[in-house]
Amino acid sequence: MNTRVLTDDRPRAGTSAYRRIVVAMVAVAVATFAQLWSVQPVLPEMAVDLEESAARVSLTVSAATGALAGFALVWSGLGDRFGRVRVIAVSLAVATLVGCVAPWAGDLWVLVVLRAVQGAALGGVPAAAVAYLTDVLHPADAARAVGIYIAGNPLGGMGGRLVAGWAASAGGWQWGVAAGTAVGVVAWIVFVCALPRGTRSGRTRPPDGGRPRGRWRAALAVPGMVALYAQALLLMGAFMTVYNLLGFRLTGEPFGLSQAVASSLFIAYTAGMAGSAWSGRAGDRWGPHRVLAVSVVAMGGAVAVLAVPSLPVMAAGLVVFTFVFFCAHATASAWAARRAGAGRAQASSLYTLAYYMGASLLGWAGGIFYDRWGWGAALVFAGVLCATALVAGVGLRSKVEALPDVEPSLTGSGGVAGKGGIERSPKVV
Template sequence: MHWTYGSPVSSVGSMDSAHTDDDRPRAGTSAYRRTVVAMVAVAVATFAQLWSVQPVLPELAEDLGESAARVSLTVSAATGALAGFALVWSGLGDRFGRTRVIAVSLAVATLVGCAAPFAGDLWLLVALRAVQGAALGGVPAAAVAHLSEVLHPADAARAIGVYIAGNPLGGMGGRLVSGWAAAAGGWQWGVAASTAVGVLAWLVFVCALPRRTRGAPRSGAGGVGGRSRWRAALATPGMAALYAQALLLMGAFMTVYNLLGFRLTGEPFGLSQAVASSLFVAYTAGMAGSAWSGRGAGRWGPYRVLAVSVAVMGAAAAVLAVPWLPVVAVGLVVFTFVFFCAHATASAWAARRAGEGRAQASSVYTLAYYVGASVLGWAGGLFYDRWGWGAALVFAGFLCASALVAGLGLRPGKEVLPGAGVSLTGTGSGAGERGGGRPPKVV
């Protein structure tokens, strides 16, 4: 028997009694597959557009005569606005239905994305990117909660991992398309090409989503009042530590990826825009890391996966200082893989730990994640402008070390999840595997 995020997965007959009468789609069914495909598509649409300017930042700086820190505001404005509007979109999702919120937010963001290539100066582009980011906030604010609500609890965590794997897929695809198009026709063509990817992915979402998983949340999702849900999201032990992972690790990740193009197109590498953009293929490692995280957490426990991933991420950041391209490429792959391992683990853990406050927990996690992207990612640009690439990597390493310290409160053996009946070390009252052996780990 295999335990995933606290839910036994083997056969219907061995499911926890609380889940035996649940008629929500299971893994392997058509409704489950279509739901996952639809949500991966919205992840692609979101992150292709959110990161569309990142690979063209060096060209933007040269074209507009601005510094690395100032042009990185085109990224920070979008991520910061996304963070600020995540809670707004979460409330709208509770009222009108999460899939409606996702569809509307993507449509608005795509329309704004069509206008961005025509921006004539930096500050107009920053303003348009802020509006686009605010619109895109509807997806991460609603997607994880939607999957948790409409899919069977035994398989929801697996679907969340696949959805999060769609984040690097969209991020990689958007960056590659943008970088290659910019090399051919300028940064404007790069942004336009990423918007086209978003349009296609949005159409996949609309066509693939099953009717039974559209619209408002299940009636059971609103069983407790809004105040109780927020209390669960904010006051449940360990939630602050999980939100800190989102803030700090995304800050380190964005510091590296915002400045990578400047590093690769400058000395000692001197790569062209197209070749430098090709290193964003490292995002395929992020897809693998996200998809693997659920299996790893089920086998070794979420704390071990999270802590090891963060430690390796800090070490990989140090490797990126080596002035030899093959070493940088390998370091970037490792850095990306473990970041998405940590992110997928922390995100799914937060949704489960908050219980009935999962939607609010997802919103707060999203807020912390994109505050890290906007504020700490921009701060990394200041280090780069003042002291260079090495200083930016030191800053990223410091953020990883801070995340490790913050995560100490998540160590196993300290708490019991409310209503779970199983301790984090697996030594609580929950039943173990059939015929004895180790009891399940709770995420």
Template sequence: MTVTSSTATDPRPRAGTRAYRRTVIALVAAAVATFAQLWSVQPILPAIAEGFDTSASQAALTVSVATGGLAGFTLVWSGAADRFGRARVITASLLVATLLGCAAPLAADLSLLLVLRALQGAALGGVPAAAVAYLAEEIHPADAPRATGLYIAGNPLGGMGGRLLAGFAADHGGWAWGIAANTLLGLLALAVFVLVLPRRRTPRPATASSGGSTGPSLAARLRSALTTRGLPALYAQALLLMGAFMTVYNLLGFRLTGEPFGLSQAAASLLFLSYTAGMLGSAVAGSATARFGGYAVLTVSTALMAVGLAGLFAGVLLGLLAALLVLTFSFFSAHATASAWVGARASAGRAQAMAVYTLAYYLGSSLFGWLGGLVYDTAGWNGAVLFALGLCAAAALVALRLRRPPEPALD
């Protein structure tokens, strides 16, 4: 990605400035609040299955309905962000989700828990629908990919912290404690976002990408998001790679608590420390993309994902952990690259493009995560890993279309 000469006098904050640091910290806090709550049930799926006397695929629905709700409401939230402002939408999204999180531990049956999780996922959709577009508009174009990579690094930070917290809390008080602990974490992270995010000193002029009155209509912006060259292939990366990644992590708890490992719930949750590799992958992706280009980074990341997935056939715990580290690093590198590429390429309807990307991302989590559970119920762990490898291969084939579009200028 190159920087045009028109950015030389751009007044938006550069990396290293106080405003840049505060913006990134606030958006990382929003990511932590979102993904700690979104994935709070994932490490405790065996406890949920036992508590409600149900199967792995049914328990996995507590993840799928939340990610499905998030996917279904991203376009709604993106329109709200254009009208009311991205920071306000992120705040409202997290507030509503946290209130729903307070009710989830009280669910007396699986059906009610699924309803609350679906509503919570829908509420959380405001953050990914608005955050990358916010960074693309508020940070200097030369530093926006780096800021986006740091924000994406907040995804595995929240996901890892939330999973660890849920695993240890559930080991002491059951699945309800696991969800409740993450609701408290979400509330604290929301407070950080509200207090740290810089306030705009002067309004920015209305632009096509920000949805101002001088820009195109919502329908035109959505049409642009669906037809701009290269964007559909990037949406497919989100759909397929997230499906492969989520298949593994939804079923990881069952793999670790079953034979041959037989770990406790708390011990099994420690393997979610592999998400630290995801934070590194997200942060590295921004600099690597600026140097080598989006297609090169995305291709290498997808190939490394396949290597990590192949390593998951290991029957030795250390081998499984090594494979998870490779898988997690490469997935978040691919995700950070693809999402920043979408934000840069979508000159008109940026919020809608990011919403469609987010929809594809969580549709992959919801649909393929559930299908992976069905594969696991019938073919076991190895069958589920083969299913994930197939999704990874499909993503690599679709990505071939990204060789042709030139790297977009950031302007």
């Protein structure tokens, strides 16, 4: 069989174009997650001001994450049609405008609706970002860029939470929400200025001739994909249970911390940045399945540590919990996009859907456990979610390794063409 090597002139690591693309996409992550999570540290103050329970005020988080999950699929289709960069720019602009209105909401349900609209708009970023990076960057360096982009998620989440918490301690929860929006505006400007002009379409012609049915089939039917989506759902549910309720735990007994001091503990998100960046190297060395399984086990152990009524012990547990969660998330999301081949954009959308459904539904359910039985019950709920994720991933390694040694390329370049024009790439397990 004759083969030919297809040239690939997409940006490589170390080039100016590669660095600018990565900087732009990290800014996108910061702009998105600073706004998405800005209400989380001010939930206790919001509950007091609006005279609502922990579970009900946590709906301001769940409404945004749930709407983001639902609209990620819509944004994915728009990205295929109009270009992923355009989708990212428009979604951030709309979300920022809504964020400017949200602090003026004087009623919980008005705020919940506004947050839902903002979350729906923000869905364009996770729906398009990973697929964009795998489209425009050389395949040898795309996974590294995805890891760095995902590291921008905790950077934005931490920045938004810290700024919001500190601002709320000075002027109330409204100031906190406004501060998160301000961080998003600055990051959006960096994105627009940094992105190289020649890479702004972010649109490629899929090898299936643009037929979406085949891409959705690849995103669902490839062995192991459902197990990867389950990791997103369950682990994010555990993560949001802890972070939604962390402020209530720290400002209540036995700690009694102020809003500003309690918000400072969100600096644990720096561990998430390290975990995301480290996961790519760890996956190359030990394999993604092993990294994922060890990370899930460590998450469960860290949840147990968070039950200890000691601030230093709790802080240490939170750092470990955050680090290993983002290791698991970065590993699973990159693995899902890689394994789906031609359906990688759809796989990213489905992964995003599961991830934010976990944040929305399971994070809200954690608040119910807290309201009825306290912090310990919420941690048990989070631990059960971690254990379920571990069980769901038991067969993942064997299912993925059983795949044939063929992976369709979304870009139609960068590999060795085989029979039928499908490129053969080294199997990644």
